[in-house]
Amino acid sequence: xxxxxxxxxxxxxxxxxxxxxxxxxxxxxxxxxxxxxxxxxxxxxxxxxxxxxxxxxxxxxxxxxxxxxxxxxxxxxxxxxxxxxxxxxxxxxxxxxxxxxxxxxxxxxxxxxxxxxxxxxxxxxxxxxxxxxxxxxxxxxxxxxxxxxxxxxxxxxxxxxxxxxxxxxxxxxxxxxxxxxxxxxxxxxxxxxxxxxxxxxxxxxxxxxxxxxxxxxxxxxxxxxxxxxxxxxxxxxxxxxxxxxxxxxxxxxxxxxxxxxxxxxxxxxxxxxxxxxxxxxxxxxxxxxxxxxxxx
Amino acid sequence: xxxxxxxxxxxxxxxxxxxxxxxxxxxxxxxxxxxxxxxxxxxxxxxxxxxxxxxxxxxxxxxxxxxxxxxxxxxxxxxxxxxxxxxxxxxxxxxxxxxxxxxxxxxxxxxxxxxxxxxxxxxxxxxxxxxxxxxxxxxxxxxxxxxxxxxxxxxxxxxxxxxxxxxxxxxxxxxxxxxxxxxxxxxxxxxxxxxxxxxxxxxxxxxxxxxxxxxxxxxxxxxxxxxxxxxxxxxxxxxxxxxxxx
Amino acid sequence: xxxxxxxxxxxxxxxxxxxxxxxxxxxxxxxxxxxxxxxxxxxxxxxxxxxxxxxxxxxxxxxxxxxxxxxxxxxxxxxxxxxxxxxxxxxxxxxxxxxxxxxxxxxxxxxxxxxxxxxxxxxxxxxxxxxxxxxxxxxxxxxxxxxxxxxxxxxxxxxxxxxxxxxxxxxxxxxxxxxxxxxxxxxxxxxxxxxxxxxxxxxxxxxxxxxxxxxxxxxxxxxxxxxxxxxxxxxxxxxxxxxxxxxxxxxxxxxxxxxxxxxxxxxxxxxxxxxxxxxxxxxxxxxxxxxxxxxxxxxxxxxxxxxxxxxxxxxxxxxxxxxxxxxxxxxx
Numbered sequence: 001x002x003x004x005x006x007x008x009x010x011x012x013x014x015x016x017x018x019x020x021x022x023x024x025x026x027x028x029x030x031x032x033x034x035x036x037x038x039x040x041x042x043x044x045x046x047x048x049x050x051x052x053x054x055x056x057x058x059x060x061x062x063x064x065x066x067x068x069x070x071x072x073x074x075x076x077x078x079x080x081x082x083x084x085x086x087x088x089x090x091x092x093x094x095x096x097x098x099x100x101x102x103x104x105x106x107x108x109x110x111x112x113x114x115x116x117x118x119x120x121x122x123x124x125x126x127x128x129x130x131x132x133x134x135x136x137x138x139x140x141x142x143x144x145x146x147x148x149x150x151x152x153x154x155x156x157x158x159x160x161x162x163x164x165x166x167x168x169x170x171x172x173x174x175x176x177x178x179x180x181x182x183x184x185x186x187x188x189x190x191x192x193x194x195x196x197x198x199x200x201x202x203x204x205x206x207x208x209x210x211x212x213x214x215x216x217x218x219x220x221x222x223x224x225x226x227x228x229x230x231x232x233x234x235x236x237x238x239x240x241x242x243x244x245x246x247x248x249x250x251x252x253x254x255x256x257x258x259x260x261x262x263x264x265x266x267x268x269x270x271x272x273x274x275x276x277x278x279x280x281x282x283x284x285x286x287x288x289x290x291x292x293x294x295x296x
Numbered sequence: 297x298x299x300x301x302x303x304x305x306x307x308x309x310x311x312x313x314x315x316x317x318x319x320x321x322x323x324x325x326x327x328x329x330x331x332x333x334x335x336x337x338x339x340x341x342x343x344x345x346x347x348x349x350x351x352x353x354x355x356x357x358x359x360x361x362x363x364x365x366x367x368x369x370x371x372x373x374x375x376x377x378x379x380x381x382x383x384x385x386x387x388x389x390x391x392x393x394x395x396x397x398x399x400x401x402x403x404x405x406x407x408x409x410x411x412x413x414x415x416x417x418x419x420x421x422x423x424x425x426x427x428x429x430x431x432x433x434x435x436x437x438x439x440x441x442x443x444x445x446x447x448x449x450x451x452x453x454x455x456x457x458x459x460x461x462x463x464x465x466x467x468x469x470x471x472x473x474x475x476x477x478x479x480x481x482x483x484x485x486x487x488x489x490x491x492x493x494x495x496x497x498x499x500x501x502x503x504x505x506x507x508x509x510x511x512x513x514x515x516x517x518x519x520x521x522x523x524x525x526x527x528x529x530x531x532x533x534x535x536x537x538x539x540x541x542x
Numbered sequence: 543x544x545x546x547x548x549x550x551x552x553x554x555x556x557x558x559x560x561x562x563x564x565x566x567x568x569x570x571x572x573x574x575x576x577x578x579x580x581x582x583x584x585x586x587x588x589x590x591x592x593x594x595x596x597x598x599x600x601x602x603x604x605x606x607x608x609x610x611x612x613x614x615x616x617x618x619x620x621x622x623x624x625x626x627x628x629x630x631x632x633x634x635x636x637x638x639x640x641x642x643x644x645x646x647x648x649x650x651x652x653x654x655x656x657x658x659x660x661x662x663x664x665x666x667x668x669x670x671x672x673x674x675x676x677x678x679x680x681x682x683x684x685x686x687x688x689x690x691x692x693x694x695x696x697x698x699x700x701x702x703x704x705x706x707x708x709x710x711x712x713x714x715x716x717x718x719x720x721x722x723x724x725x726x727x728x729x730x731x732x733x734x735x736x737x738x739x740x741x742x743x744x745x746x747x748x749x750x751x752x753x754x755x756x757x758x759x760x761x762x763x764x765x766x767x768x769x770x771x772x773x774x775x776x777x778x779x780x781x782x783x784x785x786x787x788x789x790x791x792x793x794x795x796x797x798x799x800x801x802x803x804x805x806x807x808x809x810x811x812x813x814x815x816x817x818x819x820x821x822x823x824x825x826x827x828x829x830x831x832x833x834x835x836x837x838x839x840x841x842x843x844x845x846x847x848x849x850x851x852x853x854x855x856x857x858x859x860x861x862x863x864x865x866x867x868x869x870x871x872x873x874x
Binding site: 031035036037039085088089092093094095096098099100102103104106107109110111113114221222224225228229232260265266267268269270271272273274276277278280281284285 | 594598599600602653654657659660661663664665667668669671672674675676678679680681685686794798801805835836838839842843845846849850853
């Protein structure tokens with residue numbers, strides 16, 4: 001009985017993990033190219049969730065259609081934030097970009113709060129369920145899963161097969177060298193930041209498809225920490241590492257929740273979140289470049 | 297006892313061998329030049345001596361103590377001082393405060409108070425001719441003055457061995473001559489062994505060093521008294537790009 | 543002896559400010575609440591500045607130390623209220639608060655401070671959440687319901703004294719803590735510690751080569767900053783509110799406020815947190831009346847503007863203006 005539940009939860013975890021993974025790819029991209037940690041990461045995901053919500057409520061549009069909209073919103077936000085703020089902080093001490101991205105996140109939360117209010121919202125989009133060996137999964141989750149994999153695959157192709165993607169990879173490797181080779185590094189910075197933010201906002205749609213309740217302006221915070229754990233797991237600079245890190249994280253998170261629920265005298269949800277933090281610390285201690293990243 | 301002994305130092309970065317089996321001995325008070333084209337491993341060697349890098353093979357022995365695995369901050373109090381090719385001032389601090397840091401954490405670490413360190417700083421600031429800028433924020437100095445401050449800061453550490461990294465790059469030839477005179481004098485008066493590393497400013501080395509070590513592609517090519525080293529045909533070939541012999 | 547004390551002169555404007563605040567609060571009717579709030583922000587500003595300002599590292603989980611201080615006082619009171627130790631209970635509470643905050647900072651510092659800037663920030667983001675969910679998950683210290691100890695406080699001191707403790711003496715303690723934090727700040731700044739911290743803040747690798755054990759000094763600043771936070775939590779939160787509730791005390795908004803206070807006033811300066819605390823607290827109060835709920839919305843872009851355009855804060859501007867004048871000695 002326990003095994004069935006564990007298996008079911010693990011399947012759910014894997015599926016959620018794909019969404020987590022896509023949500024973290026943007027973070028890794030931004031760090032890889034600009035060496036900036038987007039401390040306001042979570043709130044950007046929240047924006048994507050709200051794009052989904054408003055399109056569904058206002059236009060009756062299925063969340064799947066919100067995906068391109070969220071991507072565009074994210075890219076736009078990314079360019080705006082880059083050209084107003086991040087560009088001027090490239091030469092500044094690390095502290096500056098950490099605080100600036102943190103403040104951006106807060107700004108987003110407050111703006112959303114004032115537009116939509118602080119209450120928890122949700123929506124229902126019932127497109128049926130699918131019955132799997134150990135669990136039953138709503139189709140929305142399946143769509144989110146498929147969507148995440150498609151995005152990850154497209155990103156892989158883009159990075160490795162297009163000129164722009166290759167240019168970005170060279171900047172990750174060695175920005176000075178890239179500049180010498182004629183790559184317009186300034187534009188790559190802007191583009192990478194914008195795409196990173198775009199990916200992050202877009203992942204909010206997948207997340208909303210997966211967990212369509214509890215959408216509120218402050219929901220992002222929890223995902224910031226998770227994203228960091230995943231990013232560190234996967235090697236902070238590698239977007240693919242982030243994706244696989246997400247899968248692992250989804251499995252571990254759901255698995256541990258199931259196990260904690262079996263223990264008396266503990267509150268499993270809270271303890272799982274504590275475990276998240278512990279994992280982060282341990283990895284930072286033993287292998288900060290990530291389990292899947294390049295060894296420095 | 298040699299002040300510094302490098303025994304067969306090899307440093308690799310992935311597949312690249314930056315320093316290849318280099319052995320070297322430096323006596324107290326010696327004035328040495330390290331010379332070599334770009335990429336010959338000079339800076340890496342400096343980083344191994346000051347502890348920024350750990351060599352894959354070989355030992356660094358300072359005053360008969362094996363310091364190979366010692367972190368950089370433990371080497372300064374032993375007497376290893378260093379300047380950087382591109383000066384690294386503590387920008388928001390004044391020149392006086394910068395140089396005082398050298399006094400506080402170098403060989404006098406734990407033996408001088410903050411006020412005494414500031415006095416020591418004043419002395420060296422005057423010595424390098426920066427007295428007028430004593431209380432100026434170091435970030436605002438000209439590049440040459442920043443170099444002078446680096447030197448003052450390193451001297452305030454009262455080192456036994458001073459590693460200078462392209463200290464005279466960007467200087468007017470007249471200033472280089474003056475700097476060479478200055479270093480020789482300071483080295484003698486304070487009993488410091490000074491290693492000056494240059495890529496191509498031979499003027500800085502010719503009048504200064506008693507001995508020259510020439511590096512090429514990570515290995516030691518020549519290690520001889522100055523005149524001999526600089527007229528060695530292999531050295532000339534290395535700089536003109538012709539491989540020597542066969 | 544005179545030259546030796548000159549280095550403490552910068553405390554004069556700080557203590558003057560606190561004294562004026564204290565006197566205004568005591569003499570003008572109804573002003574004590576406001577003054578207490580100002581003192582609180584100055585105090586946490588000074589405490590946070592010891593780490594952020596002097597090392598240039600940002601601890602996003604800072605509020606956890608305030609929280610632990612609060613728990614320390616709460617546990618002290620609930621454990622000892624029946625022992626008749628009188629005012630001793632408060633001291634035990636304060637001591638517990640400091641010890642708990644210090645222990646956490648040791649644990650976190652030992653792990654996180656070996657990491658460089660960005661990795662450190664990532665590690666600390668989790669500390670806050672991590673500890674909160676540990677308390678809730680393992681159901682210790684009241685778990686997710688927290689602790690209420692107003693009853694115990696009244697039993698230990700009598701209703702009247704308990705009320706005075708919460709509404710007056712707790713705030714007096716905050717003033718004292720702020721004054722001590724200012725003293726420690728200037729002491730650090732003028733000593734070898736301060737030089738080491740400035741060096742590692744400006745260029746950590748060059749500092750190492752100059753002989754500075756950067757990890758040791760980072761830990762020193764970190765623990766000092768955390769201990770003060772523990773004291774403040776014990777006094778300003780626990781004693782005043784007489785309850786502790788995890789979602790409240792681990793609320794990241796307080797870390798945000800610490801950042802605003804220090805950045806606004808001028809990170810790494812002595813007067814910065816005082817000025818920042820006053821400006822922020824007064825603005826917050828004013829905004830709460832004029833445009834409630836809009837505080838963060840207004841302050842978030844202000845933080846960004848400060849970071850981009852005025853990284854040295856108000857005191858940065860003031861210091862440049864007073865350079866070379868007689869004021870220079872007092873404006874640090």
